[in-house]
Amino acid sequence: MKISVFGTGYVGLVTGVCFAEMGNDVVCIDVDPKKVAMLRDGKSPIYEPGLDALIHNSIKGQRIQFTTDAKFAVESSDMLFIAVGTPSDVDGSADLKYVLQVAETIATHMNGYKVIINKSTVPVGTGAKVKNVVAKKLQERKTTHTFDVVSNPEFLREGNAIEDALKPSRVVVGCESEKAAQLMTRLYEPFLKSGNPMIVMDILSSEMTKYAANSMLATKISLMNEFSRVCEKVGADIENVRKGIGSDFRIGPHFIFAGVGYGGSCFPKDVRALIKAGDDQGEELEILNAVEKTNQMQRDNFFEKIQKSIGGLAGKKIAVWGVAFKPGTDDIREAPALDLIQGFLDGGAEVCAYDPVAAGHAKEHFGQNSKVSFKDDQYQVLEGATCLVIVTEWKSFKEPNFDRIKSALKSPLIFDGRNLFSLSVMKESGFNYHSIGRPAVLQ
Ligand SMILES: NC(=O)c1ccc[n+]([C@@H]2O[C@H](COP(=O)([O-])OP(=O)(O)OC[C@H]3O[C@@H](n4cnc5c(N)ncnc54)[C@H](O)[C@@H]3O)[C@@H](O)[C@H]2O)c1
Numbered sequence: 001m002k003i004s005v006f007g008t009g010y011v012g013l014v015t016g017v018c019f020a021e022m023g024n025d026v027v028c029i030d031v032d033p034k035k036v037a038m039l040r041d042g043k044s045p046i047y048e049p050g051l052d053a054l055i056h057n058s059i060k061g062q063r064i065q066f067t068t069d070a071k072f073a074v075e076s077s078d079m080l081f082i083a084v085g086t087p088s089d090v091d092g093s094a095d096l097k098y099v100l101q102v103a104e105t106i107a108t109h110m111n112g113y114k115v116i117i118n119k120s121t122v123p124v125g126t127g128a129k130v131k132n133v134v135a136k137k138l139q140e141r142k143t144t145h146t147f148d149v150v151s152n153p154e155f156l157r158e159g160n161a162i163e164d165a166l167k168p169s170r171v172v173v174g175c176e177s178e179k180a181a182q183l184m185t186r187l188y189e190p191f192l193k194s195g196n197p198m199i200v201m202d203i204l205s206s207e208m209t210k211y212a213a214n215s216m217l218a219t220k221i222s223l224m225n226e227f228s229r230v231c232e233k234v235g236a237d238i239e240n241v242r243k244g245i246g247s248d249f250r251i252g253p254h255f256i257f258a259g260v261g262y263g264g265s266c267f268p269k270d271v272r273a274l275i276k277a278g279d280d281q282g283e284e285l286e287i288l289n290a291v292e293k294t295n296q297m298q299r300d301n302f303f304e305k306i307q308k309s310i311g312g313l314a315g316k317k318i319a320v321w322g323v324a325f326k327p328g329t330d331d332i333r334e335a336p337a338l339d340l341i342q343g344f345l346d347g348g349a350e351v352c353a354y355d356p357v358a359a360g361h362a363k364e365h366f367g368q369n370s371k372v373s374f375k376d377d378q379y380q381v382l383e384g385a386t387c388l389v390i391v392t393e394w395k396s397f398k399e400p401n402f403d404r405i406k407s408a409l410k411s412p413l414i415f416d417g418r419n420l421f422s423l424s425v426m427k428e429s430g431f432n433y434h435s436i437g438r439p440a441v442l443q
Contacts, residue, residue: 001187003027004077006102008035008066010046010161010265010331011119011154012083017051018165020058022190027065029073039066047330047357050162074109079183082130083119083154085265092272093280094123103130107137110145115180117150121210121270123277127151127174127203148180151203153210158264159328166191171198174206211277214270215288220255221262222294228258228437229301238437239419258437260340260391260417261298263325265333268295298436299336303343305434306415310386313347319385319409320351321378322392322418324358332361336417337391345371352381356394382408393418402429412443 001024005016008030016028030036035045042059044051058064067073074080084098099120106116118130131149138145151174156164171188175181181200188198201209228238238258246253262268271292278285307313325335332338337353341362344351351372355362359374366372375381378396382388382405390397398420406412406429414426416435426433426441433441 001025001079001183002077003079003081003187004029004073005081005083005119006030006073006105007082007084007098007120008032008039008045009083009085010048010158010329011156012081013039013044013046013055014048014051014156014161014165015081015083015119015154016064017054017058018162018191019187020061020063021054021166023063024187025063025077026058027067027073027076029067029070031068033068036066036068048158048161049328054162070105071109074106074114075111078113079115079117079187080106081117081119081152086120086122086269086273088269088272092276094121094269094273096122096126096129099126100129100133103133104137107134107141110134110138110143110147112145114145114147115150115183116147117152117184119152119154121153121214121266121273122151122207123211123273124204124207126207148175148177149203150175150180150184151206152184153206153213155210155213158331159326167194168192168196170196172206172209173198173200174203175200176203211270211274214267215274215291217255218262218267218271218295219287219291221257221259221267222291222298224256224258225261225298225436226294229297231437232439235439236437237423237439241437258419259298260302260336260436261295263334263336263338265325265331268292268334299339302336302415302417302436303340306340306387306389307343307347309415309434310413313344313349316349316386317384317410318344318349318351319381319388320353321355321381321388321390321397322394323353323355323362324392324394327392327394330357330361332358332365335391338362338365340389340391341366341372345369352383352385354378354381355392356396358392379404379408384408384410386410387413387415390414390416390418390420393420402431406430 003019003024004027005012008028016026020026038045042056082102086094089095127149173184231238242256245251275285275288323337341351353374412431414431414433419435423441
């Protein structure tokens with residue numbers, strides 16, 4: 001099939017490359033010429049495990065092209081995916097300007113029937129807006145090309161994106177026409193061979209499904225984080241509680257890990273967007289408001305705990321492990337580490353941080369600030385630091401050399417925002433150890 005994907009970010013690039021992997025002819029288009037130039041050279045502008053190899057395969061097999069030429073992308077394909085960003089606007093709503101720009105661009109160059117598929121996360125009703133923008137432009141052009149608008153929200157997880165895109169747990173399609181539904185079924189058939197479903201529904205429900213999914217996941221995290229605060233106060237251990245409730249099939253073991261709070265480019269903005277959408281309809285979403293508040297409290301509490309335990313921040317050096325919002329990605333959008341590091345700097349501390357892949361983005365984020373530095377080695381950042389703060393659960397942090405940590409730090413003190421270590425190992429290894437929702441280990 002002939003496919004164009006607008007946007008070569010975390011979603012668009014993975015989507016385009018995975019469609020090409022199945023043999024489709026794919027054009028990936030972006031407005032950023034630097035990204036396109038890198039991709040033409042076979043280099044991925046983002047870190048995602050396995051992505052480089054697939055880009056290389058598709059280029060070699062001549063199944064993928066990268067371009068900034070919208071006319072070429074529209075004219076050469078029948079199925080046009082929109083996978084551009086929908087960042088939070090100042091009032092929390094999703095900013096649709098990129099999505100609607102792409103819709104207009106598509107209409108400007110349409111040369112026949114097209115299926116316009118929205119993969120960006122968009123508020124309920126966006127399908128109709130896209131349809132209006134396209135219809136208006138076609139009218140201006142005095143052309144009578146027909147088109148269908150489809151909603152096809154994306155559920156991939158950064159860090160597992162290739163596997164999620166090649167073997168999706170489900171494909172949700174919001175559709176108004178039989179013709180478009182058939183094309184979507186044909187396109188996704190090879191991805192659903194193991195029996196996972198394609199769920200076809202109306203466009204409004206499909207758009208809502210994506211927000212409901214992310215809000216549900218964010219709620220699970222915030223609820224566990226709320227439990228963790230009580231655990232800390234009463235001396236219970238949230239890890240034991242997690243195992244105790246996760247074995248109940250009605251609750252399940254997934255996504256119930258307490259920590260320093262969720263971040264990333266999706267949960268925070270999607271929760272805010274659904275709250276705003278509710279407000280616009282006169283529905284106050286009390287649970288989601290609490291989810292957001294709890295998430296911020298979790299970061300603040302962790303920060304306060306560190307500040308209090310080390311007797312103030314001024315003049316201290318703090319070592320940080322992990323900046324990415326989660327392991328497996330270089331994405332630092334709304335990452336808890338950014339808030340924490342900024343707080344340490346504002347309090348007069350110096351920060352030395354390590355992240356295996358996100359350090360480049362973090363350096364850009366903190367700019368010329370001489371009080372924050374990044375090293376290529378996780379042990380180097382510890383030299384002379386008052387404490388180690390763990391924010392992202394990268395694999396290389398899970399079984400570290402505790403002797404090296406102890407000898408590099410000024411004092412054996414760890415603040416763990418991801419509950420990586422057992423309390424008994426910390427006790428035996430001679431650390432003072434503060435984690436989330438568990439009793440502190442004090443030597
Ligand atoms: N990142 C995720 O894990 C994830 C998962 C599911 C859904 N989503 C949703 O998918 C959408 C895209 O997210 P992302 O993380 O891939 O964004 P991103 O910021 O990584 O990428 C967006 C890309 O779109 C490009 N772009 C902007 N305007 C364009 C235009 N007019 N034509 C062509 N390209 C254009 C940008 O240059 C950028 O490369 C968002 O709505 C997001 O909420 C993201």
